[in-house]
Amino acid sequence: MIAEGAIEIIRAEKSKLQDINLENIPFGKYFTDYMLEADYKNGEWQTPVIRPYQPLMMAPSVAALHYGQAIFEGIKAYKDPAGNGYIFRPFDNFKRFNLSAVRMAMPEVPEEIFMDGMHKLLQMDINWIPNQADHSLYIRPFMFSSEEMIGVKPSEQYKFMIILSPTGPYYNTPMRIYVEEQYVRAVQGGVGEAKTAGNYAASMLATAEAKKKGYDQVLWMDALEHRYVQECGTMNVFFVIGNTAITPGLDKGTILAGVTRDSVITILQEMGLTVEERDLSIEEVMDAYKSGELKEVFGSGTAATISMIKELKYKDFVMEWDVEKYTVCQQVKTLLNNIRYGKSPDTHGWMYKI
Numbered sequence: 001m002i003a004e005g006a007i008e009i010i011r012a013e014k015s016k017l018q019d020i021n022l023e024n025i026p027f028g029k030y031f032t033d034y035m036l037e038a039d040y041k042n043g044e045w046q047t048p049v050i051r052p053y054q055p056l057m058m059a060p061s062v063a064a065l066h067y068g069q070a071i072f073e074g075i076k077a078y079k080d081p082a083g084n085g086y087i088f089r090p091f092d093n094f095k096r097f098n099l100s101a102v103r104m105a106m107p108e109v110p111e112e113i114f115m116d117g118m119h120k121l122l123q124m125d126i127n128w129i130p131n132q133a134d135h136s137l138y139i140r141p142f143m144f145s146s147e148e149m150i151g152v153k154p155s156e157q158y159k160f161m162i163i164l165s166p167t168g169p170y171y172n173t174p175m176r177i178y179v180e181e182q183y184v185r186a187v188q189g190g191v192g193e194a195k196t197a198g199n200y201a202a203s204m205l206a207t208a209e210a211k212k213k214g215y216d217q218v219l220w221m222d223a224l225e226h227r228y229v230q231e232c233g234t235m236n237v238f239f240v241i242g243n244t245a246i247t248p249g250l251d252k253g254t255i256l257a258g259v260t261r262d263s264v265i266t267i268l269q270e271m272g273l274t275v276e277e278r279d280l281s282i283e284e285v286m287d288a289y290k291s292g293e294l295k296e297v298f299g300s301g302t303a304a305t306i307s308m309i310k311e312l313k314y315k316d317f318v319m320e321w322d323v324e325k326y327t328v329c330q331q332v333k334t335l336l337n338n339i340r341y342g343k344s345p346d347t348h349g350w351m352y353k354i
Protein backbone atom coordinates (compact mmCIF):
# COMPACT_ATOMS: atom_id res chain seq x y z
CA MET A 1 0.00 0.00 0.00
CA ILE A 2 0.88 3.64 -0.34
CA ALA A 3 3.02 5.06 2.42
CA GLU A 4 1.36 7.40 4.88
CA GLY A 5 1.00 10.82 3.28
CA ALA A 6 1.82 9.51 -0.20
CA ILE A 7 -1.75 10.15 -1.22
CA GLU A 8 -3.93 13.09 -0.26
CA ILE A 9 -7.55 12.34 0.54
CA ILE A 10 -10.39 14.80 0.47
CA ARG A 11 -13.61 13.22 1.75
CA ALA A 12 -17.08 13.73 0.32
CA GLU A 13 -19.72 15.11 2.68
CA LYS A 14 -22.07 12.29 1.79
CA SER A 15 -22.27 9.40 -0.62
CA LYS A 16 -24.42 9.70 -3.77
CA LEU A 17 -24.97 5.95 -3.72
CA GLN A 18 -28.40 5.97 -2.08
CA ASP A 19 -29.69 8.33 -4.81
CA ILE A 20 -28.90 5.87 -7.59
CA ASN A 21 -30.79 2.72 -8.51
CA LEU A 22 -28.18 0.27 -9.69
CA GLU A 23 -30.77 -1.80 -11.60
CA ASN A 24 -30.75 -1.32 -15.38
CA ILE A 25 -28.02 1.28 -15.45
CA PRO A 26 -26.67 2.24 -18.85
CA PHE A 27 -22.93 1.63 -19.35
CA GLY A 28 -20.67 4.55 -18.42
CA LYS A 29 -23.34 7.01 -17.32
CA TYR A 30 -23.04 7.12 -13.52
CA PHE A 31 -19.85 7.74 -11.58
CA THR A 32 -18.92 6.96 -7.99
CA ASP A 33 -18.22 9.32 -5.09
CA TYR A 34 -14.49 9.64 -5.69
CA MET A 35 -11.85 10.06 -8.40
CA LEU A 36 -8.07 9.91 -8.36
CA GLU A 37 -5.95 12.66 -9.87
CA ALA A 38 -2.16 12.91 -10.23
CA ASP A 39 -0.24 15.57 -12.12
CA TYR A 40 3.10 15.25 -13.84
CA LYS A 41 5.14 18.44 -14.03
CA ASN A 42 8.75 19.60 -13.81
CA GLY A 43 9.79 16.09 -14.79
CA GLU A 44 8.13 14.33 -11.88
CA TRP A 45 4.88 12.96 -10.55
CA GLN A 46 3.20 15.04 -7.86
CA THR A 47 1.33 13.59 -4.87
CA PRO A 48 -1.87 11.90 -6.05
CA VAL A 49 -5.16 13.15 -4.66
CA ILE A 50 -8.42 11.29 -4.18
CA ARG A 51 -11.28 13.78 -4.11
CA PRO A 52 -15.02 13.82 -4.72
CA TYR A 53 -15.89 13.17 -8.38
CA GLN A 54 -16.23 16.60 -9.98
CA PRO A 55 -15.62 18.55 -13.21
CA LEU A 56 -12.08 19.64 -14.13
CA MET A 57 -11.07 23.22 -14.76
CA MET A 58 -8.89 23.49 -17.85
CA ALA A 59 -7.64 26.15 -20.22
CA PRO A 60 -8.85 25.93 -23.84
CA SER A 61 -5.21 25.69 -24.91
CA VAL A 62 -4.69 22.37 -23.10
CA ALA A 63 -2.59 20.29 -25.51
CA ALA A 64 -4.65 17.06 -25.41
CA LEU A 65 -7.66 18.84 -26.91
CA HIS A 66 -5.61 19.80 -29.96
CA TYR A 67 -3.10 17.05 -30.62
CA GLY A 68 -4.62 14.10 -28.84
CA GLN A 69 -1.94 12.76 -26.53
CA ALA A 70 -4.49 10.73 -24.58
CA ILE A 71 -4.53 7.08 -23.44
CA PHE A 72 -6.82 4.96 -21.30
CA GLU A 73 -7.57 1.56 -19.83
CA GLY A 74 -10.71 -0.45 -19.09
CA ILE A 75 -10.76 -2.81 -16.09
CA LYS A 76 -13.53 -4.35 -14.02
CA ALA A 77 -14.08 -5.04 -10.31
CA TYR A 78 -16.48 -7.73 -9.11
CA LYS A 79 -17.96 -9.03 -5.88
CA ASP A 80 -17.70 -12.70 -5.00
CA PRO A 81 -20.65 -14.55 -3.41
CA ALA A 82 -19.34 -13.62 0.07
CA GLY A 83 -19.33 -9.92 -0.87
CA ASN A 84 -15.54 -9.47 -1.16
CA GLY A 85 -14.36 -7.10 -3.89
CA TYR A 86 -11.81 -8.16 -6.52
CA ILE A 87 -10.22 -6.53 -9.58
CA PHE A 88 -9.58 -8.71 -12.65
CA ARG A 89 -5.91 -8.72 -13.79
CA PRO A 90 -5.15 -5.05 -13.04
CA PHE A 91 -1.37 -5.51 -13.33
CA ASP A 92 -1.81 -6.49 -16.97
CA ASN A 93 -3.69 -3.27 -17.62
CA PHE A 94 -1.06 -1.33 -15.69
CA LYS A 95 1.68 -2.73 -17.94
CA ARG A 96 -0.33 -2.10 -21.11
CA PHE A 97 -1.07 1.46 -19.97
CA ASN A 98 2.64 2.23 -19.73
CA LEU A 99 3.28 0.65 -23.15
CA SER A 100 0.63 3.00 -24.56
CA ALA A 101 2.31 5.90 -22.69
CA VAL A 102 5.72 5.14 -24.21
CA ARG A 103 4.24 4.90 -27.73
CA MET A 104 2.53 8.27 -27.34
CA ALA A 105 5.69 9.93 -25.92
CA MET A 106 4.06 10.34 -22.52
CA PRO A 107 5.66 9.65 -19.10
CA GLU A 108 5.08 6.22 -17.55
CA VAL A 109 2.90 6.18 -14.44
CA PRO A 110 4.63 4.62 -11.41
CA GLU A 111 3.10 1.53 -9.82
CA GLU A 112 2.52 3.39 -6.51
CA ILE A 113 0.23 5.81 -8.30
CA PHE A 114 -1.54 3.46 -10.73
CA MET A 115 -1.90 0.31 -8.64
CA ASP A 116 -1.87 1.64 -5.06
CA GLY A 117 -3.97 4.62 -6.12
CA MET A 118 -6.51 2.30 -7.76
CA HIS A 119 -6.54 0.07 -4.69
CA LYS A 120 -7.17 2.99 -2.32
CA LEU A 121 -9.85 4.47 -4.61
CA LEU A 122 -11.63 1.13 -4.83
CA GLN A 123 -11.51 0.78 -1.03
CA MET A 124 -13.18 4.17 -0.67
CA ASP A 125 -15.86 3.35 -3.26
CA ILE A 126 -16.16 -0.36 -2.38
CA ASN A 127 -19.92 -0.09 -1.80
CA TRP A 128 -20.31 0.91 -5.45
CA ILE A 129 -19.36 -2.57 -6.66
CA PRO A 130 -22.85 -3.95 -7.26
CA ASN A 131 -23.88 -7.15 -5.48
CA GLN A 132 -26.33 -8.20 -8.19
CA ALA A 133 -25.52 -11.02 -10.59
CA ASP A 134 -23.64 -9.97 -13.74
CA HIS A 135 -23.03 -6.43 -12.48
CA SER A 136 -19.59 -4.93 -11.97
CA LEU A 137 -17.71 -1.70 -11.40
CA TYR A 138 -15.92 -0.42 -14.50
CA ILE A 139 -12.55 1.19 -13.77
CA ARG A 140 -11.33 3.81 -16.22
CA PRO A 141 -7.70 4.97 -15.73
CA PHE A 142 -6.64 7.61 -18.26
CA MET A 143 -3.96 10.20 -18.94
CA PHE A 144 -3.77 13.24 -21.19
CA SER A 145 -1.36 16.06 -21.95
CA SER A 146 -2.39 18.98 -19.77
CA GLU A 147 0.10 21.66 -20.68
CA GLU A 148 -1.37 25.00 -21.77
CA MET A 149 0.43 25.26 -25.05
CA ILE A 150 -0.50 25.25 -28.72
CA GLY A 151 2.56 23.78 -30.34
CA VAL A 152 3.22 20.35 -31.81
CA LYS A 153 5.61 18.72 -29.35
CA PRO A 154 5.23 16.33 -26.46
CA SER A 155 3.64 18.16 -23.57
CA GLU A 156 5.64 18.76 -20.42
CA GLN A 157 2.61 18.33 -18.19
CA TYR A 158 0.20 15.42 -17.92
CA LYS A 159 -2.78 14.49 -15.82
CA PHE A 160 -3.41 10.89 -14.79
CA MET A 161 -6.86 10.04 -13.44
CA ILE A 162 -9.01 7.10 -12.44
CA ILE A 163 -12.80 7.28 -12.47
CA LEU A 164 -15.25 4.47 -11.66
CA SER A 165 -18.65 3.65 -13.13
CA PRO A 166 -21.05 0.92 -11.96
CA THR A 167 -22.35 -1.21 -14.81
CA GLY A 168 -25.22 -3.62 -15.24
CA PRO A 169 -25.41 -6.92 -17.13
CA TYR A 170 -24.20 -6.72 -20.66
CA TYR A 171 -26.89 -8.42 -22.73
CA ASN A 172 -25.00 -8.85 -25.95
CA THR A 173 -27.08 -10.11 -28.80
CA PRO A 174 -25.17 -12.02 -31.50
CA MET A 175 -23.55 -9.59 -33.90
CA ARG A 176 -23.76 -9.06 -37.66
CA ILE A 177 -20.35 -7.93 -38.86
CA TYR A 178 -19.32 -6.03 -41.96
CA VAL A 179 -15.83 -6.89 -43.25
CA GLU A 180 -14.35 -3.42 -43.79
CA GLU A 181 -12.40 -2.87 -46.99
CA GLN A 182 -12.27 0.89 -47.35
CA TYR A 183 -11.23 2.23 -43.94
CA VAL A 184 -8.40 0.83 -41.83
CA ARG A 185 -7.79 0.87 -38.09
CA ALA A 186 -4.08 0.20 -37.79
CA VAL A 187 -1.00 -0.01 -39.93
CA GLN A 188 2.41 -1.47 -39.09
CA GLY A 189 4.47 1.25 -37.46
CA GLY A 190 1.32 3.08 -36.40
CA VAL A 191 -0.47 3.21 -33.04
CA GLY A 192 -2.81 0.21 -33.32
CA GLU A 193 -1.38 -1.52 -30.26
CA ALA A 194 -1.78 1.56 -28.06
CA LYS A 195 -5.05 2.21 -26.26
CA THR A 196 -5.02 5.82 -27.41
CA ALA A 197 -8.02 8.09 -27.94
CA GLY A 198 -7.40 8.78 -31.63
CA ASN A 199 -7.85 5.12 -32.58
CA TYR A 200 -11.46 5.33 -31.43
CA ALA A 201 -12.10 8.69 -33.07
CA ALA A 202 -10.74 7.23 -36.32
CA SER A 203 -13.01 4.19 -36.12
CA MET A 204 -16.33 5.94 -35.67
CA LEU A 205 -17.16 6.81 -39.27
CA ALA A 206 -16.59 3.23 -40.49
CA THR A 207 -18.75 1.88 -37.66
CA ALA A 208 -21.49 4.43 -38.34
CA GLU A 209 -21.55 3.50 -42.04
CA ALA A 210 -21.68 -0.21 -41.22
CA LYS A 211 -24.60 0.49 -38.85
CA LYS A 212 -26.45 2.31 -41.62
CA LYS A 213 -26.09 -0.82 -43.73
CA GLY A 214 -27.63 -2.86 -40.90
CA TYR A 215 -24.48 -4.26 -39.25
CA ASP A 216 -23.44 -4.01 -35.62
CA GLN A 217 -19.72 -3.63 -36.12
CA VAL A 218 -16.88 -3.84 -38.61
CA LEU A 219 -14.17 -6.45 -38.91
CA TRP A 220 -10.94 -4.54 -39.50
CA MET A 221 -8.52 -5.83 -42.10
CA ASP A 222 -4.80 -5.17 -42.49
CA ALA A 223 -3.98 -1.81 -44.03
CA LEU A 224 -1.67 -3.01 -46.81
CA GLU A 225 -3.62 -5.75 -48.57
CA HIS A 226 -7.05 -5.59 -46.92
CA ARG A 227 -6.71 -9.31 -46.67
CA TYR A 228 -5.74 -10.32 -43.13
CA VAL A 229 -8.18 -10.11 -40.26
CA GLN A 230 -7.28 -7.77 -37.35
CA GLU A 231 -10.02 -7.00 -34.83
CA CYS A 232 -13.76 -6.71 -34.57
CA GLY A 233 -14.66 -3.15 -33.56
CA THR A 234 -12.96 -2.76 -30.18
CA MET A 235 -12.77 -6.48 -29.50
CA ASN A 236 -10.20 -9.12 -30.34
CA VAL A 237 -11.55 -11.85 -32.57
CA PHE A 238 -11.41 -15.67 -32.51
CA PHE A 239 -12.28 -18.20 -35.24
CA VAL A 240 -12.89 -21.81 -34.25
CA ILE A 241 -11.92 -24.05 -37.18
CA GLY A 242 -12.23 -27.73 -36.36
CA ASN A 243 -10.57 -28.19 -32.96
CA THR A 244 -8.33 -25.15 -33.41
CA ALA A 245 -9.00 -21.57 -32.34
CA ILE A 246 -7.22 -18.96 -34.43
CA THR A 247 -6.72 -15.34 -33.42
CA PRO A 248 -4.53 -12.74 -35.16
CA GLY A 249 -1.01 -12.51 -33.67
CA LEU A 250 0.45 -9.50 -31.89
CA ASP A 251 3.75 -9.52 -33.80
CA LYS A 252 2.91 -6.70 -36.23
CA GLY A 253 1.89 -4.20 -33.57
CA THR A 254 -1.45 -3.59 -35.26
CA ILE A 255 -3.62 -5.35 -32.70
CA LEU A 256 -4.58 -4.32 -29.19
CA ALA A 257 -3.24 -6.98 -26.84
CA GLY A 258 -6.50 -7.63 -24.97
CA VAL A 259 -6.35 -8.94 -21.41
CA THR A 260 -9.54 -10.84 -22.20
CA ARG A 261 -7.86 -12.21 -25.37
CA ASP A 262 -5.00 -13.54 -23.24
CA SER A 263 -7.44 -15.03 -20.70
CA VAL A 264 -9.50 -16.65 -23.47
CA ILE A 265 -6.36 -18.21 -25.01
CA THR A 266 -5.46 -19.74 -21.63
CA ILE A 267 -8.99 -21.09 -21.08
CA LEU A 268 -9.27 -22.49 -24.63
CA GLN A 269 -6.01 -24.38 -24.12
CA GLU A 270 -7.26 -25.73 -20.81
CA MET A 271 -10.41 -26.89 -22.61
CA GLY A 272 -8.16 -28.92 -24.92
CA LEU A 273 -8.28 -26.76 -28.04
CA THR A 274 -5.19 -25.84 -30.00
CA VAL A 275 -4.75 -22.06 -30.15
CA GLU A 276 -2.90 -20.43 -33.03
CA GLU A 277 -1.88 -16.77 -32.93
CA ARG A 278 -1.08 -15.97 -36.53
CA ASP A 279 -2.09 -14.24 -39.75
CA LEU A 280 -5.53 -15.29 -40.92
CA SER A 281 -6.67 -14.25 -44.38
CA ILE A 282 -10.27 -13.67 -45.37
CA GLU A 283 -9.83 -16.35 -48.07
CA GLU A 284 -8.92 -18.89 -45.40
CA VAL A 285 -12.00 -17.83 -43.41
CA MET A 286 -14.24 -18.24 -46.49
CA ASP A 287 -12.73 -21.60 -47.40
CA ALA A 288 -13.21 -22.92 -43.87
CA TYR A 289 -16.80 -21.64 -43.97
CA LYS A 290 -17.51 -23.33 -47.31
CA SER A 291 -16.10 -26.65 -46.10
CA GLY A 292 -18.18 -26.42 -42.91
CA GLU A 293 -15.08 -26.44 -40.69
CA LEU A 294 -15.51 -22.88 -39.40
CA LYS A 295 -17.78 -23.55 -36.44
CA GLU A 296 -17.73 -20.38 -34.33
CA VAL A 297 -16.66 -16.76 -34.54
CA PHE A 298 -16.58 -14.48 -31.50
CA GLY A 299 -15.10 -11.28 -30.11
CA SER A 300 -13.47 -10.77 -26.69
CA GLY A 301 -13.15 -7.69 -24.49
CA THR A 302 -13.58 -6.44 -20.93
CA ALA A 303 -17.04 -4.95 -21.40
CA ALA A 304 -18.90 -7.93 -22.90
CA THR A 305 -16.39 -10.73 -22.12
CA ILE A 306 -17.40 -12.72 -25.19
CA SER A 307 -19.65 -11.58 -28.04
CA MET A 308 -20.95 -14.13 -30.49
CA ILE A 309 -20.79 -13.28 -34.17
CA LYS A 310 -23.64 -14.72 -36.25
CA GLU A 311 -22.85 -13.17 -39.62
CA LEU A 312 -19.84 -11.94 -41.57
CA LYS A 313 -20.31 -10.14 -44.87
CA TYR A 314 -17.33 -9.82 -47.19
CA LYS A 315 -18.04 -8.17 -50.57
CA ASP A 316 -21.11 -10.09 -51.78
CA PHE A 317 -20.33 -13.20 -49.79
CA VAL A 318 -22.43 -13.73 -46.65
CA MET A 319 -21.34 -16.20 -43.97
CA GLU A 320 -23.95 -17.11 -41.36
CA TRP A 321 -23.91 -19.31 -38.29
CA ASP A 322 -26.51 -20.68 -35.92
CA VAL A 323 -25.21 -19.37 -32.61
CA GLU A 324 -27.41 -21.85 -30.73
CA LYS A 325 -24.77 -24.38 -31.75
CA TYR A 326 -21.87 -22.33 -30.30
CA THR A 327 -20.50 -24.56 -27.55
CA VAL A 328 -16.86 -23.42 -27.30
CA CYS A 329 -17.82 -19.78 -27.04
CA GLN A 330 -20.44 -20.41 -24.36
CA GLN A 331 -18.08 -22.55 -22.34
CA VAL A 332 -15.26 -19.97 -22.42
CA LYS A 333 -17.67 -17.26 -21.32
CA THR A 334 -19.01 -19.32 -18.42
CA LEU A 335 -15.54 -20.39 -17.26
CA LEU A 336 -14.22 -16.83 -17.42
CA ASN A 337 -17.21 -15.32 -15.65
CA ASN A 338 -17.06 -17.96 -12.94
CA ILE A 339 -13.49 -16.85 -12.20
CA ARG A 340 -14.39 -13.16 -12.34
CA TYR A 341 -17.34 -13.54 -9.94
CA GLY A 342 -15.41 -15.82 -7.57
CA LYS A 343 -17.61 -18.85 -8.29
CA SER A 344 -14.67 -21.03 -9.26
CA PRO A 345 -11.10 -21.08 -7.93
CA ASP A 346 -8.68 -18.49 -9.28
CA THR A 347 -5.99 -20.94 -10.38
CA HIS A 348 -4.17 -18.35 -12.53
CA GLY A 349 -3.73 -15.57 -9.96
CA TRP A 350 -5.95 -13.24 -11.96
CA MET A 351 -8.02 -11.83 -9.11
CA TYR A 352 -6.61 -8.93 -7.08
CA LYS A 353 -8.28 -8.52 -3.71
CA ILE A 354 -9.39 -5.03 -2.78
Ligand SMILES: *Cc1c(COP(=O)(O)O)cnc(C)c1O
Binds near residue numbers: 231234235301
Ligand atom coordinates in the same frame (compact mmCIF):
# COMPACT_ATOMS: atom_id res chain seq x y z
C1 LIG B 1 -9.65 -2.50 -25.15
C2 LIG B 1 -9.63 -3.10 -26.50
C3 LIG B 1 -9.72 -4.49 -26.72
C4 LIG B 1 -10.00 -5.47 -25.60
O1 LIG B 1 -9.04 -5.45 -24.61
P1 LIG B 1 -9.38 -6.07 -23.17
O2 LIG B 1 -8.14 -5.86 -22.40
O3 LIG B 1 -9.71 -7.48 -23.38
O4 LIG B 1 -10.57 -5.30 -22.66
C5 LIG B 1 -9.58 -4.96 -28.00
N1 LIG B 1 -9.42 -4.13 -29.04
C6 LIG B 1 -9.34 -2.80 -28.88
C7 LIG B 1 -9.12 -1.94 -30.06
C8 LIG B 1 -9.46 -2.25 -27.61
O5 LIG B 1 -9.41 -0.94 -27.44
